[in-house]
Amino acid sequence: xxxxxxxxxxxxxxxxxxxxxxxxxxxxxxxxxxxxxxxxxxxxxxxxxxxxxxxxxxxxxxxxx
Amino acid sequence: xxxxxxxxxxxxxxxxxxxxxxxxxxxxxxxxxxxxxxxxxxxxxxxxxxxxxxxxxxxxxxxxxxxxxxxxxxxxxxxxxxxxxxxxxxxxxxxxxxxxxxxxxxxxxxxxxxxxxxxxxxxxxxxxxxxxxxxxxxxxxxxxxxxxxxxxxxxxxxxxxxxxxxxxxxxxxxxxxxxxxxxxxxxxxxxxxxxxxxxxxxxxxxxxxxxxxxxxxxxxxxxxxxxxxxxxxxxxxxxxxxxxxxxxxxxxxxxxxxxxx
Numbered sequence: 001x002x003x004x005x006x007x008x009x010x011x012x013x014x015x016x017x018x019x020x021x022x023x024x025x026x027x028x029x030x031x032x033x034x035x036x037x038x039x040x041x042x043x044x045x046x047x048x049x050x051x052x053x054x055x056x057x058x059x060x061x062x063x064x065x
Numbered sequence: 066x067x068x069x070x071x072x073x074x075x076x077x078x079x080x081x082x083x084x085x086x087x088x089x090x091x092x093x094x095x096x097x098x099x100x101x102x103x104x105x106x107x108x109x110x111x112x113x114x115x116x117x118x119x120x121x122x123x124x125x126x127x128x129x130x131x132x133x134x135x136x137x138x139x140x141x142x143x144x145x146x147x148x149x150x151x152x153x154x155x156x157x158x159x160x161x162x163x164x165x166x167x168x169x170x171x172x173x174x175x176x177x178x179x180x181x182x183x184x185x186x187x188x189x190x191x192x193x194x195x196x197x198x199x200x201x202x203x204x205x206x207x208x209x210x211x212x213x214x215x216x217x218x219x220x221x222x223x224x225x226x227x228x229x230x231x232x233x234x235x236x237x238x239x240x241x242x243x244x245x246x247x248x249x250x251x252x253x254x255x256x257x258x259x260x261x262x263x264x265x266x267x268x269x270x271x272x273x274x275x276x277x278x279x280x281x282x283x284x285x286x287x288x289x290x291x292x293x294x295x296x297x298x299x300x301x302x303x304x305x306x307x308x309x310x311x312x313x314x315x316x317x318x319x320x321x322x323x324x325x326x
Binding site: 012013016019020023024027030031034035039040042044046050052053055058 | 184185237282308
């Protein structure tokens with residue numbers, strides 16, 4: 001996907017274009033690992049892709065003290 | 066009143082975070098995530114000191130009269146502040162225990178201490194810390210130091226309960242944690258709930274969907290995988306259809322062709 005809903009990416013996140021590129025690469029590698037029977041590697045690759053691609057936390061201005 | 070830590074990430078810290086997102090998840094990356102969490106929350110007047118980092122001990126270790134030579138040497142070095150050489154097996158266990166304890170403290174930081182400032186940055190760092198720990202540290206702990214594995218898993222679960230992530234991400238983290246302890250059925254349920262809570266136009270939707278489809282294939286649930294991937298095609302945005310078509314082709318291909326990749 002090339003767009004992020006809301007468009008308010010936090011300033012520590014990657015750009016949408018970079019996310020697109022990385023997540024596609026990792027998903028392709030994960031499909032390969034799946035059919036090679038490497039379950040652990042498949043999980044790690046998709047967890048990496050999800051962590052890259054998910055929209056990061058927005059600044060909440062809420063303190064926890 | 067609880068001590069309060071302030072999070073004000075610099076541009077260098079943000080760049081380190083982005084570099085960690087791009088990089089592979091390995092032992093050094095776990096150390097790097099831990100170091101960045103610490104850098105983000107510590108200030109000159111607010112630092113964290115783990116017990117093994119204290120440079121000077123208040124009391125010296127007593128040396129038993131009947132102690133063997135290696136123990137006398139070990140205790141003398143410890144008492145004078147010199148680095149001590151532990152037997153390899155003990156050193157490895159100790160290092161793993163310390164790592165587990167550090168991750169547990171940083172994952173549950175907000176439950177013990179106050180945090181102000183860019184709490185969102187800390188929360189995202191903690192999410193990365195959880196995931197890297199699950200893939201890099203938990204497998205070592207379960208083999209070598211079971212009590213540290215259990216402590217860490219429970220601390221990570223507490224983080225998911227208290228961490229303040231959006232529901233879709235909390236559900237995803239639950240699925241990762243349940244999968245790590247072999248509860249595949251509930252892990253799949255949590256992952257599916259996370260997918261249902263994620264808009265198909267979000268970046269992570271297709272990745273989560275592939276994770277669910279992969280779990281079904283790995284567990285030999287081919288009829289469910291077929292139904293899921295066809296339903297996915299009907300609801301996905303146009304930009305993702307080519308990649309979903311690949312999943313469909315792989316699902317409906319004969320077993321031998323799937324293995325050939």
